[in-house]
Amino acid sequence: MSNYTQSKPHSTDDSVTAARPELQIMKAANLLLIMFCGWFFLTFLYTGAVLNLSLKFFFLAILVLTLRRWTGALLLALLQVHLFFLEPRVADFGGAIGEFVWVMTTVLLIMAVSRFRTLQEKDEHSTVRRLLSSVISGGTNAHEYDASVIRRHTAAAVVTSGRSALLLVGCCLVALNLMSLVPADRTITGLNTVSEFRLRPSGYRIIMSGLLLYSVFVVSWLFINEGVWRRLSSSQAGIYLRSVLLRWMHRDLRMLTKRRLKQRRRTARHRERSVTETTTYDSPETRHVPTDS
Amino acid sequence: MTARSRWLVLLGIAGFGLGILRGQNVLAWSSLTVLVWMFAEWIRFYWRVWRELPQLKFIRHVNDQTQSTGLIWSGRMLSVSVEMVSGKRRLSPLLVIHDCLPENFELVSGRSTCVLISRSPSSRFCYEGRALGLGELTLPGIHLTLQDPQGFFVTERFVPLKQTFRVLPTYAGINESQPLVKRMNSLPQHGIHRLQRAGMGSELLELREYVPGDPPKSIAWKVSARRDMLMTRQYESEVPVRVYLFVDGSVGTRIGGFGKRLIDQMSYVAGSVARSAVSAGDPVGAILFDERGQQRIRPAGGERGFHNLLDQLTAFAVPPSPPARRLSPALINAAMRLCGEHYPDLLDPRINQVPFTFFPISPWKRHLVYRRSLLANVLAGLYGLSVSQIIELVHDDRMMAQFTQRLLSDAGVSWMPPLVETRDQGFHDGMATMEMLSTAIADSVATARDNEVYVIMANLMECATNITHVLPAIKLALARHHRVVFVFPTPAFRRPQPLRTPDPGTSAEELLERAEGLRNCNLADRLQRELRRLGAKVALSGEQEAIRMVLAETELARSGRVVFAGVR
Amino acid sequence: MFLLIREVAGWLLVLAALYLVSVGIDYVSNPEDARIVEAGVVMLAAMGILRAGILLVRISTAARICDREQP
Numbered sequence: 045m046s047n048y049t050q051s052k053p054h055s056t057d058d059s060v061t062a063a064r065p066e067l068q069i070m071k072a073a074n075l076l077l078i079m080f081c082g083w084f085f086l087t088f089l090y091t092g093a094v095l096n097l098s099l100k101f102f103f104l105a106i107l108v109l110t111l112r113r114w115t116g117a118l119l120l121a122l123l124q125v126h127l128f129f130l131e132p133r134v135a136d137f138g139g140a141i142g143e144f145v146w147v148m149t150t151v152l153l154i155m156a157v158s159r160f161r162t163l164q165e166k167d168e169h170s171t172v173r174r175l176l177s178s179v180i181s182g183g184t185n186a187h188e189y190d191a192s193v194i195r196r197h198t199a200a201a202v203v204t205s206g207r208s209a210l211l212l213v214g215c216c217l218v219a220l221n222l223m224s225l226v227p228a229d230r231t232i233t234g235l236n237t238v239s240e241f242r243l244r245p246s247g248y249r250i251i252m253s254g255l256l257l258y259s260v261f262v263v264s265w266l267f268i269n270e271g272v273w274r275r276l277s278s279s280q281a282g283i284y285l286r287s288v289l290l291r292w293m294h295r296d297l298r299m300l301t302k303r304r305l306k307q308r309r310r311t312a313r314h315r316e317r318s319v320t321e322t323t324t325y326d327s328p329e330t331r332h333v334p335t336d337s
Numbered sequence: 338m339t340a341r342s343r344w345l346v347l348l349g350i351a352g353f354g355l356g357i358l359r360g361q362n363v364l365a366w367s368s369l370t371v372l373v374w375m376f377a378e379w380i381r382f383y384w385r386v387w388r389e390l391p392q393l394k395f396i397r398h399v400n401d402q403t404q405s406t407g408l409i410w411s412g413r414m415l416s417v418s419v420e421m422v423s424g425k426r427r428l429s430p431l432l433v434i435h436d437c438l439p440e441n442f443e444l445v446s447g448r449s450t451c452v453l454i455s456r457s458p459s460s461r462f463c464y465e466g467r468a469l470g471l472g473e474l475t476l477p478g479i480h481l482t483l484q485d486p487q488g489f490f491v492t493e494r495f496v497p498l499k500q501t502f503r504v505l506p507t508y509a510g511i512n513e514s515q516p517l518v519k520r521m522n523s524l525p526q527h528g529i530h531r532l533q534r535a536g537m538g539s540e541l542l543e544l545r546e547y548v549p550g551d552p553p554k555s556i557a558w559k560v561s562a563r564r565d566m567l568m569t570r571q572y573e574s575e576v577p578v579r580v581y582l583f584v585d586g587s588v589g590t591r592i593g594g595f596g597k598r599l600i601d602q603m604s605y606v607a608g609s610v611a612r613s614a615v616s617a618g619d620p621v622g623a624i625l626f627d628e629r630g631q632q633r634i635r636p637a638g639g640e641r642g643f644h645n646l647l648d649q650l651t652a653f654a655v656p657p658s659p660p661a662r663r664l665s666p667a668l669i670n671a672a673m674r675l676c677g678e679h680y681p682d683l684l685d686p687r688i689n690q691v692p693f694t695f696f697p698i699s700p701w702k703r704h705l706v707y708r709r710s711l712l713a714n715v716l717a718g719l720y721g722l723s724v725s726q727i728i729e730l731v732h733d734d735r736m737m738a739q740f741t742q743r744l745l746s747d748a749g750v751s752w753m754p755p756l757v758e759t760r761d762q763g764f765h766d767g768m769a770t771m772e773m774l775s776t777a778i779a780d781s782v783a784t785a786r787d788n789e790v791y792v793i794m795a796n797l798m799e800c801a802t803n804i805t806h807v808l809p810a811i812k813l814a815l816a817r818h819h820r821v822v823f824v825f826p827t828p829a830f831r832r833p834q835p836l837r838t839p840d841p842g843t844s845a846e847e848l849l850e851r852a853e854g855l856r857n858c859n860l861a862d863r864l865q866r867e868l869r870r871l872g873a874k875v876a877l878s879g880e881q882e883a884i885r886m887v888l889a890e891t892e893l894a895r896s897g898r899v900v901f902a903g904v905r
Numbered sequence: 906m907f908l909l910i911r912e913v914a915g916w917l918l919v920l921a922a923l924y925l926v927s928v929g930i931d932y933v934s935n936p937e938d939a940r941i942v943e944a945g946v947v948m949l950a951a952m953g954i955l956r957a958g959i960l961l962v963r964i965s966t967a968a969r970i971c972d973r974e975q976p
Contacts, residue, residue: 066455117344120371124352127364134360147367151374158341158487162431165488166452200455208486215377219369246358251933251941253357255948259926261376262955266919268383273966275391278974280688281967283718287690288964290724294692301728
């Protein structure tokens with residue numbers, strides 16, 4: 045069977061790292077992180093809501109299912125829904141430590157879930173199944189790897205997680221700074237219109253922050269993309285030039301080509317018909333036999 | 338950007354907007370943090386694409402050789418190791434390295450893919466496999482998939498690392514039993530055999546009455562005195578036996594997966610017969626014929642001649658451009674998959690731009706047109722087509738089919754659907770093969786010497802009912818005292834047997850297999866009957882038994898006898 | 906040389922677009938006199954010019970790469 049005629053392309057066969065220790069250790073580290081964040085949110089989520097316990101169970105179910113099926117976006121949506129309904133609306137914003145911990149845990153949870161899912165895609169065996177088999181076999185599988193190897197990879201996993209957490213702290217602080225760039229009005233509730241602003245202050249804040257984010261994104265996108273663009277190979281550059289030229293002249297060329305093809309088909313049909321007619325004339329059934337009369 | 342990151346960005350923007358509008362600061366802050374974090378990851382990812390990817394270097398060792406060309410034998414194990422080294426920095430995860438394998442390569446052990454999970458300066462992976470069919474084997478290069486640890490951004494690249502090998506046919510080692518008893522007075526030169534016909538050899542063939550003109554030194558004086566009449570000694574003839582291999586390379590013999598094509602089977606028989614003949618000192622030649630014409634390889638002996646023959650067989654087995662076929666969705670899909678593996682960077686929508694059109698309106702049809710346009714651009718880049726030809730590719734099915742077939746054929750895809758259509762036109766193909774075969778035999782007889790063995794390997798099963806077309810040429814060869822042996826390859830690579838089991842099974846596959854077996858059996862019977870009546874030998878499939886039959890016939894030719902029973 | 910001039914022209918367009926973006930931000934940066942509509946128009950114009958500039962730069966770069974690879 046041809047490789048290229050199979051429904052699954054060869055290149056997607058990534059589950060090839062059956063029992064690599066670093067993969068298992070990294071997965072375990074991310075799982076621990078997810079468990080910690082899950083415990084945090086289960087403790088503080090929906091406190092004060094009417095269906096507190098049911099909502100917590102729902103969150104737990106989504107968290108567990110996310111490890112297998114969905115992405116971290118669903119968890120973010122759940123946390124946003126919680127904040128949307130239960131967070132008090134205050135004009136004053138200082139970035140308290142409690143808020144910082146909440147934000148950090150949210151992003152940490154999304155990061156850990158995304159990483160776990162990515163690593164899971166590269167693994168043939170489920171971590172849960174591996175743990176279960178280890179428990180069933182009485183821990184005989186536990187000594188599969190050398191202790192020094194486990195120690196080395198554990199240290200690497202801790203360093204990687206620490207570095208990522210540092211990046212998240214940085215992102216958190218940058219976001220805080222970006223938010224503080226736009227002045228917050230301390231006297232308004234967000235519902236009344238301020239005459240000197242001529243628009244609702246919250247709307248003004250959205251426009252201002254949106255513009256700021258957009259300009260930062262555009263500048264960085266521009267320089268990064270153009271930098272990468274200079275690394276094009278000659279075949280890539282050739283295809284880009286051809287496709288841009290084609291986009292510009294597409295209508296005219298298409299019209300010409302279609303007309304040419306139609307003409308070619310007509311000629312071929314005509315030739316076919318003439319051949320058929322000749323054959324019919326020559327065939328004994330239709331040949332005209334002159335009679336003496 | 339993957340779907341995972343798109344959803345997060347969407348939720349981040351929505352959450353940030355709602356948080357600011359409603360004055361809910363933690364909602365706005367957490368959403369903005371997600372956006373900033375994704376932006377930071379994006380910058381890190383692009384940095385890797387920009388700085389790390391171009392510094393990667395790959396070395397592939399095939400049987401400890403790194404040369405771009407080489408020679409291998411089909412069916413023999415190859416050990417391959419791929420080593421990746423980064424120029425300056427340590428490589429960041431995640432990086433999936435996949436050595437693209439052609440269809441003519443079967444992976445036996447190990448993996449051709451490696452996933453880099455932790456930071457490291459180099460990586461290495463090994464695997465073992467073998468070439469399935471003779472011809473050519475090209476390992477095109479390495480497919481890379483670079484991903485960030487969260488799976489938010491993915492990019493694919495292909496690093497060309499082309500190594501092309503000529504795959505020589507394998508052959509069977511036939512045990513040659515050499516007689517222990519001395520059966521002749523003087524040992525003839527290697528490759529010279531005692532032909533039991535009158536000649537100038539050193540072994541006595543018979544005594545006959547003297548005929549005027551016989552040389553006086555051949556008169557057997559003692560016998561003449563005893564019989565009281567002049568008797569002449571008649572000696573055996575000593576001649577070399579030349580083996581000619583007729584190999585059919587028509588379309589029908591090239592269809593199928595590598596290693597299961599009829600041409601693989603025929604080459605196996607040809608290689609085995611040639612090996613045995615060369616061991617016995619007989620020169621071996623070949624006539625390779627297909628739709629392109631016939632190629633004659635002059636008989637040669639020795640190891641050099643044998644390897645030259647194998648080399649020519651290998652070159653002959655490399656598939657030419659496939660027969661034209663209609664464009665089908667399967668053909669486009671196969672080409673797109675190939676492009677996804679070998680040219681992922683050319684499918685990038687920022688580079689490969691597709692012009693906007695209003696029609697067709699249906700999303701499914703729009704998607705098909707979009708894919709076809711992408712493919713047309715890639716084909717134009719690969720084969721140097723102009724912009725107007727790209728438009729023609731998009732709208733002309735025939736041209737698209739032609740270039741798509743060329744792309745797949747160049748990548749070493751076997752002649753199977755969707756690359757070629759398996760038509761039910763075996764009869765017509767067979768008639769053409771018979772024409773070519775008749776011409777080849779007639780040409781060969783015209784230039785032949787005495788005592789040649791013709792081993793004809795051709796796909797004539799499909800037109801067994803009209804075998805009479807090739808019979809005049811065979812009669813001509815037999816009339817010139819050549820030995821003619823037919824080997825008909827069978828698709829199942831085994832001899833069609835009359836089915837003895839009464840219960841054929843109930844599944845459609847089993848019934849189909851039985852029907853095919855019965856049909857082959859009937860055709861084989863008819864062929865054997867017709868050809869044996871003339872005095873030609875017939876063997877079916879490329880089994881060892883067929884090879885032994887050819888060797889037995891060659892042995893008969895060497896001895897000069899007609900049959901094994903000893904009748905002269 | 907011709908390609909280089911086109912690339913420089915492209916970068917000039919990009920710079921002009923960035924300048925327009927800064928003008929747009931300036932329009933709304935003062936809360937007491939935020940001219941939202943004007944800022945919107947300027948930003949739209951900036952996006953158009955940016956797009957044109959990037960296209961010019963990319964085409965010139967790609968053409969130079971092709972030119973360099975050809976013998």
